[in-house]
Amino acid sequence: MCGRFTFYTPPETLILEYFPEGLEVDGQFDPSYNITPGVGIPMIRMTMNGTLIMAHSHWGFRPVWAGEKAPSPINARAESVATSKYFREAFAHHRCLVPANGWYEWMATEHGKEPHYVTPKDPDKDQAIFFAGVWTPMEGDETTACAIITEPAHDTLKHIHDRQPVVLDPDCLRDWLNPELSERSAVRAATHRLPPERLEEYEVSQAVNNPRHNDPELLKRVK
Numbered sequence: 001m002c003g004r005f006t007f008y009t010p011p012e013t014l015i016l017e018y019f020p021e022g023l024e025v026d027g028q029f030d031p032s033y034n035i036t037p038g039v040g041i042p043m044i045r046m047t048m049n050g051t052l053i054m055a056h057s058h059w060g061f062r063p064v065w066a067g068e069k070a071p072s073p074i075n076a077r078a079e080s081v082a083t084s085k086y087f088r089e090a091f092a093h094h095r096c097l098v099p100a101n102g103w104y105e106w107m108a109t110e111h112g113k114e115p116h117y118v119t120p121k122d123p124d125k126d127q128a129i130f131f132a133g134v135w136t137p138m139e140g141d142e143t144t145a146c147a148i149i150t151e152p153a154h155d156t157l158k159h160i161h162d163r164q165p166v167v168l169d170p171d172c173l174r175d176w177l178n179p180e181l182s183e184r185s186a187v188r189a190a191t192h193r194l195p196p197e198r199l200e201e202y203e204v205s206q207a208v209n210n211p212r213h214n215d216p217e218l219l220k221r222v223k
Helices: 011-018 088-093 170-177 184-190
Strands: 004-007 024-026 032-035 040-046 052-059 075-077 095-100 102-109 112-120 129-137 144-152 163-165 199-203
Touching (some): 004 095, 040 129, 040 144, 088 129, 095 144, 095 170, 129 170, 170 184
Parallel strands (some): 024 052, 052 144, 075 144
Antiparallel strands (some): 004 032, 004 102, 112 199, 129 144, 144 163
8 A cells, every 4th residue: 555655856957857848847846745634735737728836735535426434535545446436537648646655565574564765776766756646526616635645565465464555667657647648448448557676675664654743864774
């Protein structure tokens, strides 16, 4: 799954490294080292005129038609996101990117749950990573809500947890956002994952368990 992540790359770096064709930035994005569900998170989508925009989106997906009492999941399963009634419209027409620098996952041990951090092995090469996501408009204003797509964990990570976010290779970011691709098979053919060997994981402090803790110290290895 993906329930906590970090994002501290400046928007201007994202533009320089990943979106040289342009990226409109709507809002302020301060460094965050412990992003939790139910808050506004950075989300990149393509507008109707083909431009890219990064704005805050509520992390918790709920289509307007579902009603206020419907669930607001933070994750959507890759196995069913294209066919599920809840997500299929968004998968076909409202795919998005969630920029990040890494994510936290908790590994079950005989001593309790142990927090680990998954992040690029070479941050100079991968100055950010991008989770595949879906978004939906929210009723009454111009804001949106989104969910991060997850899949079975790669062999290098499944000892921590059996699922992980879908991390896209930077070469296919615009393809993922392309509204002309709506069929599941076409999307699959045009997009691919970041090679898993470009990621590493390590144990971090239990301090990350507290959502009020939000500083670079959380990223330090404990061993």
